[in-house]
Amino acid sequence: xxxxxxxxxxxxxxxxxxxxxxxxxxxxxxxxxxxxxxxxxxxxxxxxxxxxxxxxxxxxxxxxxxxxxxxxxxxxxxxxxxxxxxxxxxxxxxxxxxxxxxxxxxxxxxxxxxxxxxxxxxxxxxxxxxxxxxxxxxxxxxxxxxxxxxxxxxxxxxxxxxxxxxxxxxxxxxxxxxxxxxxxxxxxxxxxxxxxxxxxxxxxxxxxxxxxxxxxxxxxxxxxxxxxxxxxxxxxxxxxxxxxxxxxxxxxxxxxxxxxxxxxxxxxxxxxxxxxxxxxxxxxxxxxxxxxxxxxxxxxxxxxxxxxxxxxxxxxxxxxxxxxxxxxxxxxxxxxxxxxxxxxxxxxxxxxxxxxxxxxxxxxxxxxxxxxxxxxxxxxxxxxxx
Amino acid sequence: xxxxxxxxxxxxxxxxxxxxxxxxxxxxxxxxxxxxxxxxxxxxxxxxxxxxxxxxxxxxxxxxxxxxxxxxxxxxxxxxxxxxxxxxxxxxxxxxxxxxxxxxxxxxxxxxxxxxxxxxxxxxxxxxxxxxxxxxxxxxxxxxxxxxxxxxxxxxxxxxxxxxxxxxxxxxxxxxxxxxxxxxxxxxxxxxxxxxxxxxxxxxxxxxxxxxxxxxxxxxxxxxxxxxxxxxxxxxxxxxxxxxxxxxxxxxxxxxxxxxxxxxxxxxxxxxxxxxxxxxxxxxxxxxxxxxxxxxxxxxxxxxxxxxxxxxxxxxxxxxxxxxxxxxxxxxxxxxxxxxxxxxxxxxxxxxxxxxxxxxxxxxxxxxxxxxxxxxxxxxxxxxxxxxxxxxxxxxxx
Numbered sequence: 071x072x073x074x075x076x077x078x079x080x081x082x083x084x085x086x087x088x089x090x091x092x093x094x095x096x097x098x099x100x101x102x103x104x105x106x107x108x109x110x111x112x113x114x115x116x117x118x119x120x121x122x123x124x125x126x127x128x129x130x131x132x133x134x135x136x137x138x139x140x141x142x143x144x145x146x147x148x149x150x151x152x153x154x155x156x157x158x159x160x161x162x163x164x165x166x167x168x169x170x171x172x173x174x175x176x177x178x179x180x181x182x183x184x185x186x187x188x189x190x191x192x193x194x195x196x197x198x199x200x201x202x203x204x205x206x207x208x209x210x211x212x213x214x215x216x217x218x219x220x221x222x223x224x225x226x227x228x229x230x231x232x233x234x235x236x237x238x239x240x241x242x243x244x245x246x247x248x249x250x251x252x253x254x255x256x257x258x259x260x261x262x263x264x265x266x267x268x269x270x271x272x273x274x275x276x277x278x279x280x281x282x283x284x285x286x287x288x289x290x291x292x293x294x295x296x297x298x299x300x301x302x303x304x305x306x307x308x309x310x311x312x313x314x315x316x317x318x319x320x321x322x323x324x325x326x327x328x329x330x331x332x333x334x335x336x337x338x339x340x341x342x343x344x345x346x347x348x349x350x351x352x353x354x355x356x357x358x359x360x361x362x363x364x365x366x367x368x369x370x371x372x373x374x375x376x377x378x379x380x381x382x383x384x385x386x387x388x389x390x391x392x393x394x395x396x397x398x399x400x401x402x403x404x405x406x407x408x409x410x411x412x413x414x415x416x417x418x419x420x421x422x423x424x425x426x427x428x429x430x431x432x433x434x435x436x437x438x439x440x441x442x443x444x445x446x447x448x449x450x451x452x453x454x455x456x
Numbered sequence: 457x458x459x460x461x462x463x464x465x466x467x468x469x470x471x472x473x474x475x476x477x478x479x480x481x482x483x484x485x486x487x488x489x490x491x492x493x494x495x496x497x498x499x500x501x502x503x504x505x506x507x508x509x510x511x512x513x514x515x516x517x518x519x520x521x522x523x524x525x526x527x528x529x530x531x532x533x534x535x536x537x538x539x540x541x542x543x544x545x546x547x548x549x550x551x552x553x554x555x556x557x558x559x560x561x562x563x564x565x566x567x568x569x570x571x572x573x574x575x576x577x578x579x580x581x582x583x584x585x586x587x588x589x590x591x592x593x594x595x596x597x598x599x600x601x602x603x604x605x606x607x608x609x610x611x612x613x614x615x616x617x618x619x620x621x622x623x624x625x626x627x628x629x630x631x632x633x634x635x636x637x638x639x640x641x642x643x644x645x646x647x648x649x650x651x652x653x654x655x656x657x658x659x660x661x662x663x664x665x666x667x668x669x670x671x672x673x674x675x676x677x678x679x680x681x682x683x684x685x686x687x688x689x690x691x692x693x694x695x696x697x698x699x700x701x702x703x704x705x706x707x708x709x710x711x712x713x714x715x716x717x718x719x720x721x722x723x724x725x726x727x728x729x730x731x732x733x734x735x736x737x738x739x740x741x742x743x744x745x746x747x748x749x750x751x752x753x754x755x756x757x758x759x760x761x762x763x764x765x766x767x768x769x770x771x772x773x774x775x776x777x778x779x780x781x782x783x784x785x786x787x788x789x790x791x792x793x794x795x796x797x798x799x800x801x802x803x804x805x806x807x808x809x810x811x812x813x814x815x816x817x818x819x820x821x822x823x824x825x826x827x828x829x830x831x832x833x834x835x836x837x838x839x840x841x842x843x844x845x846x847x848x849x850x851x852x853x854x
Contacts, residue, residue: 189785190717190785192782192785193717193719193720193784193785202720202725203722203725203726203733203749204733204749204806205806207830207831207838207840208793208806208807208831209780209784209787209791209808209831210793211780211784214780217778218777218778221776221777221778222775222776225776267782268781269778269779269780269781270777270778270780271778316749316806317806318748318795318804318805323775323776
């Protein structure tokens with residue numbers, strides 16, 4: 071297989087983008103990615119596109135991308151894999167280039183989460199992820215789906231609400247200086263704990279906002295990449311992991327087996343282990359989920375997550391900065407765009423250009439977990455100065 | 457006719473001194489709550505007669521849900537009869553052994569349910585002692601109207617409806633009177649029963665009272681201008697199964713959210729799930745693996761559709777649980793969700809938590825699964841099992 075380089079990356083600032091539909095967001099993200107390519111890239115250089123979109127706002131996803139961006143002469147594949155959609159789109163494009171079928175590919179992710187009224191949002195999302203005859207009518211809304219895990223995780227490892235709040239404090243702090251983040255405000259542990267309750271251990275400030283947004287990456291085959299940059303970032307590992315779709319069928323809710331499987335595949339492909347990772351963007355749709363990710367991704371042993379957050383290890387100045395962009399928690403979470411945007415942040419981190427630069431990392435990891443906690447995608451990137 | 461056993465049920469919620477239903481209870485779940493303990497008593501049940509003064513569902517009444525939830529055979533008969541106390545007594549007098557008669561009241565003043573199992577053998581004998589049909593429409597619930605028209609004059613009801621019935625149906629001694637409030641009964645020279653309801657459930661409560669006291673008597677049941685009477689003999693021989701949990705303030709019940717949404721409903725998905733969901737039936741593969749909901753392909757041995765149905769245990773322990781505080785249109789809240797590990801089984805189920813304030817449930821709590829209306833989708837009730845914790849339970853078995 072050929073090595074695959076990321077040669078350009080860009081994203082639209084996340085937020086409640088009521089004035090921009092899918093047809094506006096996609097060209098905006100594409101232009102930002104093309105503009106980031108050191109030696110320049112023409113749209114006509116792109117040979118194929120993979121489009122990650124979870125919902126279908128504004129209609130047929132692949133058609134809308136081809137139409138709005140003027141990409142009618144290349145194949146466009148829509149990828150949908152719940153909240154793992156973004157990194158799964160990266161994986162699909164990577165494999166196409168690695169195989170030799172394509173030399174230059176666009177990966178773009180976008181979603182509009184604020185296109186329906188708040189009252190119907192929970193049912194809209196449950197309709198995408200639940201069995202209509204069984205779990206759907208029970209009201210297993212997305213935060214409850216994750217809270218059932220986190221409640222058990224807290225029970226088994228004596229994790230306190232304060233530990234969850236520390237994740238919110240850290241990620242909100244990182245977002246303040248990030249111009250593309252949705253929620254650029256500091257919060258305190260006390261504020262997080264006192265915020266109105268949503269589900270179980272999660273208050274409002276433990277939850278991701280509902281964001282609109284789009285993000286794009288330009289990938290090129292090794293060799294071909296020299297036309298575009300002398301400072302590529304390499305996609306070294308991609309992994310996808312699945313799990314049981316009904317919560318009652320998950321043997322151990324203190325872990326996300328989908329994450330364990332995806333990470334194992336990505337580490338094996340990259341030929342590295344968790345201790346090599348220098349910076350990570352992980353799926354923190356709810357604060358407690360970030361703590362579980364530390365363990366499932368192998369950043370610490372089982373039960374070690376609370377020490378990691380207590381010690382400040384995952385802050386930007388720490389030994390393994392996690393979510394320097396602000397994460398889903400504060401940068402925002404338009405599901406199809408989320409994983410792609412994580413890679414945009416890590417592209418900048420590995421080139422030393424990030425707003426919250428985490429030292430000079432060589433290896434970086436992006437991670438999503440989604441749906442009924444049944445799918446995870448992990449991407450491992452390597453910088454050029456390693 | 458012989459009554460082998462009686463079963464009484466009242467909801468846990470209390471408002472203004474009376475028990476009221478939770479948002480997940482209706483006539484059907486109340487009937488199941490009262491009738492299900494009788495299924496284990498003995499003879500096979502072939503027929504259920506459900507009597508209620510005001511059914512909450514008429515067209516599309518869930519007789520099949522009732523039969524499945526009670527594990528009756530596929531040829532079981534389920535009848536819905538509109539009526540009060542006399543209709544229940546009539547049903548007990550008219551039906552064959554192997555019949556369960558259930559009376560359910562959802563009145564806002566008192567929600568209760570009672571059921572009686574008819575059979576051959578040793579039990580409480582009922583002998584018909586007269587009936588009178590009259591008309592004094594003190595309460596009229598018109599189809600399509602949410603409220604019942606009530607002629608509010610207790611003296612009129614007592615003097616014009618109940619008094620002539622009691623006079624005609626008594627046999628000298630003061631009869632036990634069901635179907636009218638206690639004060640009215642005393643003024644008529646009859647004995648009130650200490651029942652919590654004057655409606656359809658009252659006959660079972662009155663019979664249970666006689667059974668518990670080991671006392672024979674004439675029972676007169678009245679409703680509007682109609683009445684029915686029976687002599688009760690050998691009352692002590694009937695078993696009484698009584699479930700009444702300590703009351704919880706009704707203001708702690710989950711409440712409907714503000715916004716209205718129609719929660720989408722899929723009839724094929726309902727149909728596929730029904731047998732396993734309402735029957736609480738799993739699939740056991742030839743290799744021993746148990747799946748719930750049933751799977752066609754065995755996860756352990758890959759056999760395809762070589763399963764037999766197996767009933768799941770109905771007790772278990774909370775593995776994890778959360779409270780949903782955020783208002784969800786279409787679901788009364790706040791509500792709790794739990795994953796419950798069933799006793800002696802590899803099966804876990806996801807269920808809403810019933811009959812307790814939404815934040816009260818903890819990991820490790822023990823309890824059981826009870827049939828509830830888990831959702832109402834596009835006007836269609838969706839029945840399934842909710843988890844009812846033991847922690848606030850105090851089931852009294854007499």
